[in-house]
Amino acid sequence: MKTPYNQSIICPALIGRVPQLDALRQCIDAAGSGRGMVAFVSGEAGVGKTRLITEATAYALAQGCQVLRGACFPHDAASPYALFVDLLHTQFIR
Numbered sequence: 001m002k003t004p005y006n007q008s009i010i011c012p013a014l015i016g017r018v019p020q021l022d023a024l025r026q027c028i029d030a031a032g033s034g035r036g037m038v039a040f041v042s043g044e045a046g047v048g049k050t051r052l053i054t055e056a057t058a059y060a061l062a063q064g065c066q067v068l069r070g071a072c073f074p075h076d077a078a079s080p081y082a083l084f085v086d087l088l089h090t091q092f093i094r
Contacts, residue, residue, distance in 0.1 A: 017052050020041075024056040025059055032063050070087025070090065072086065
């Protein structure tokens with residue numbers, strides 16, 4: 001069976017990350033009621049960070065939240081603000 005190039009092949013089920021997704025949803029709900037939150041997600045390559053954040057982002061957007069997202073990489077270790085620079089860059093300089 002061929003998958004068209006424009007069709008996502010991401011598994012529709014999030015596997016093994018229910019507690020982490022619940023924690024992120026609680027942060028989103030708290031932020032929605034006026035108690036700001038920052039969530040830091042880290043882990044080894046391939047453990048599902050992007051998939052988890054994709055689910056949390058979908059939940060936040062469904063709640064009417066504005067989502068800002070940044071990333072940092074091992075070579076960013078010399079710059080403690082690399083994450084925030086990336087976040088602001090993706091938000092304001094597309």
